[in-house]
Amino acid sequence: MALLEVKGLTKTFGGLTAINSVDFSMEEHQIVSVIGPNGAGKTTFFNMISGYYPVDSGTITFDGHSLTKLTPEKVAAYRIARTFQNIRLFQNMLVAENILVGFYMNLKAGIGDIILRLPRMRAEERAAYDKVMELLSYVGLAGKEGELAKNLSYGQQRRLEIARALAIAPKLLMLDEPAAGLNPRETEEMKQFILRLRDDMNTTILLIEHDMKLVMGLSDRITVLNYGEKIAEGTPEEIRGNEQVVRAYLGVEEADDEEDGGDAAAGEVLA
């Protein structure tokens, strides 16, 4: 059974159809990418899975549970975590605290335990700090725990955001453009990191990405959106050879004008 299954998902904002009847499914332990030109509805797609917008029509099913009408916190309870295109950390909290917020659901201390600071509450906190330290060294931020999140560099903030997402022990991790703003070397590192992540954390990864090198080298499957519609789906090889995808990326008229040159150019774009 598919881990995540989306059927006929539609979302309109006023007259704009951001997502139009999209079907999508992915298996456990896969890495699946959603690609598409700017404004194709990729982030809207993510936001709908996260429960940010009410679904106009269609269904979202995760691990046998319907997510269609759930609020973001209920979605999180099914262990779906995500990062954001424009990094959204808790800027004025410490690096360690950012991750501790992600442990909220795992911590069981009641308000009485907390007010009296009972030993079991303290033990739980200490255990949580240990896990924070583990996560921080896993993403290469060891020693930064006492810094304010806003004082980290851009690349560090990206990694912290991923660490925070990992704190909820995600079954599905959604990464919204993890390589945005990274140089080629860093992008390659990110690729290796995401591959490692899937195996180390035994999770499933859904990502939005613009960097074709990353997408092609990483994904088990790729879904292509354009103007809110799914135009292609398949393995990286299939996507590379798909004419519709090429047109979407290069613009329809251009592709029409030079049929031959189009493919070559597409080869470059999707290389």
Add this chain to the structure above:
Amino acid sequence: MAQHPLRPGPAAFDGKTFAVKDWIVLGLMAVVILAAPLWLMADKGNSVAFIAFLASLLCVYRLRVPAWLRLLLAVVDLAVVMPLVGASSGTFAHVATVICMYGVLALGLNIVVGFTGLLNLGYAAFYAVGAYTYAIFASTQARNFMPFGVYPLSGNWFWLFLLLAMLVSGFVGFLLGLPVLRLKGDYLAVVTLGFAEIIRLLFNNLSKPVNITNGPMGITPIQPPMIFSLRLDKPVHYYVIVLALLLLTFVVVRNLQNSRIGRAWVAIREDELVARTMGVPVVRMKLLAFSIAAGLAGMMGVVFAAMQSYVDPTSFTFMESIVILCMVILGGTGSMTGVIIGALAVIVLQLQILKDASSYLTSLTTAGILNLPSWLNPAKYERLIFGLILVLMCIFRPNGLIPEKRVLQIKEKLGLKPKADAGGNAASKEG
């Protein structure tokens, strides 16, 4: 070593981090810390000595010596010197009591405004609910509608009512929160403001058909607290009660702050949507913040009613909410020691400095030395001075006197220097 001007330095008494300048500062502070309490003890009615004494408390907070020593100094000042002075000068005990009361209120409001980032302009309503809860039952007022029981209840009930009023106010906060917390920012602020006015008008008009609150006439006399047959109605008694409540509140709020609940609050302030995506039940956490803050205000309301022996709706106007909000903003939104110092600053200005200046100038006028028209009386410019201070704060210290600083709790584990937390301990005694 770059030090925040109002932050305590490393608690370790480490000569290496001290430059000559630091030694001079340390010396001056030590002189103030030792001399001011002695001065006040020697001259128990001297307002200047009292202000110097309060300043010496700030010095204790900032002193760069080990935490235990600061704690000891604070305990001596607050638990020995102040009660002794208060026993002979009711005025100073009263000022200290009011500082502690507003300290608790500011800590409460800080949970909502500082931690959770929800602007609440109607905090005085919860204070009113607590005050009336005690006032009605600790006066003859309850006879009007209660079918059983003998009223006024004796002052021994005061202690139970601290808890009871906390629950009642907390529940009112919860009820208000249910519909209101869907709103954000300015909308929330306006609704809380409106709610506070509704509560006040309710108390103002709830004398008919059944006389519950006695309307604008207010309720008096109200029983003072008692322990068995001992009446605790001297200013110094209230000081001790309220100091204990302030310390208790500080510990409870700090424990909350350093828990999943406190982190959830700040996460909501920082980015509500992301907090939800991390699994934080935002509505529940906001309701909790609202209720706890309301409960603390309710508890202080009981003390207020007992201390004044009189309550009427005019004590709980919009201005009252604003004054508490000022303390939070002045002290440092989100900073627990900050808001207590904010309360201290506002109350000292209001009850001590301006009043003293006024009476001094009046005495000069009566003596014929100075001919000061009455409209120039400093006490009349209280709001103007507040306004000016707030404007200046916005320009020069937008994060407050003592800005929020986040500190990891389990430091030794994280290889951080054990510092700054000790400041919290010492400053919890500020009052």
